[in-house]
Amino acid sequence: MAVYAIGDVQGCFTALRALLERIxxxxxxxxxxxxxxxxxRGPASLEVLRFVKRLGASxxxxxxxxDLHLLAVAAGDAKRRARDSFDDVLNAPDRHELLAWLRARPLLHYDSTLDYAMVHGGLLPAWNLGDAQRLAREAESVLTKNAEQFFPHMYGNLPDHWHDDLRAPERLRVIVNAFTRMRYCDRDGKMDLHHNGAPGTQPPHLLPWFQVPGRRSADVRVVFGHWSALGVYQEHNVLALDSGCVWGRALTAARIDGGPAKIFSVPCEPTTSGSE
Ligand SMILES: [Mn+2]
Structure with missing residues (x-):
């Protein structure tokens, strides 16, 4: 058995099939x-969702x-944006099953055998793995049981740092922003959700979240996506896999069981325009 991690697919079904064939x-x-x-952003969100759902426990x-934005739009809690390309999902006859499946996905996955955690964005520097697991379960529980208390308050960049005394909805917003949107923090671990460029292009007070001194999850390997300008990256005990498929670059898989991660990529057709 091999275990692979694949970066952001964003509706690029052709590239996903090619990558799975490649590996x-x-x-x-x-x-x-x-x-x-x-x-x-990509052309085939519906086919990707149906395909991954059908993979079941694999x-x-x-x-x-x-993913969360699609769920919020489907719930009527957010407006569809001009560049959103998930109408195929919203209009699908199996929309209900697909969205129910998507909504039940976790914000964080941890495999103790592989000693790998996976998130989309990152882990706040103030959190150790146990904190992150507990807070992910807390937010997932609201998302699956009380989504009407979740989506209307999900959008926004504040608060920008963690505090144990935070209460909903701000508490959920920080948790979700860290797991799904974070790239940079300052040295005190405050998120900056504006800058999305490659490391080196950010204002001098900011660091990639995984380079913040004293980060409490530094002992755990973390695989993540979301940061196409970072690309495939392996340092600081993290493995970044968003290689910008939807922007015409590549879709990447890493084999993460045994030894150092082995990287596989397939080229992608540009399918969209504009910024990430
Ligand atoms: Mn993202």
Missing amino acids: QFDPDKDRVWFTGDLVN AITVLGNH
Whole structure:
């Protein structure tokens, strides 16, 4: 059995099929992890959702910001944006089953055998793995049981840092923003959700979240997506896999069981325009 992690697919079904072919993925034997953002911006969100859902227990997917945005739009709690390309999902006859499945995905997955955690964005520097697991379960519980208390308050960049005394809805917003949108923090661990460029382009007071001194999850390997300008990256005990498929670059898989991660990529057709 092999375990692979795959970066942000964002509706690029052709590239996903090509990548699975490339790694000779066998759903009867192998496992595949998806770093989130299965949908949006690309041309075939519906086919990607149907395909990954059908993989059943062979696939593990964490939620990304685009997945949550689709769920919020479907729930009537957010407006569809001009560049959103998930109408195929919203109009599908199996929309209900697909969205119910997506909504039940976790924000964080941890495999103690592989000693790998997976999130879409990152882990706040103030959180150790146990904190992150507890807070992910807390937010997932609201998302699955009381989504009407979740989506209307999900959007926004504040508060920008963690405090144990935070209460809903701000508490949920920080948790979800860290797991699904974070790239940079300052040295005190405050999130900056504006800058999305490659490391080196950010204002000098900011650091990639995984480079913040004293980060409490530094002892755990973390695989994540969301940051296409970072690309495939392996340092600081993290493995970043968003190689910008939807922007015409590549879709990447990493084999994460045994030894150092082995990287596989397939090229992607540009399918969209504009910024990430
Ligand atoms: Mn994302």
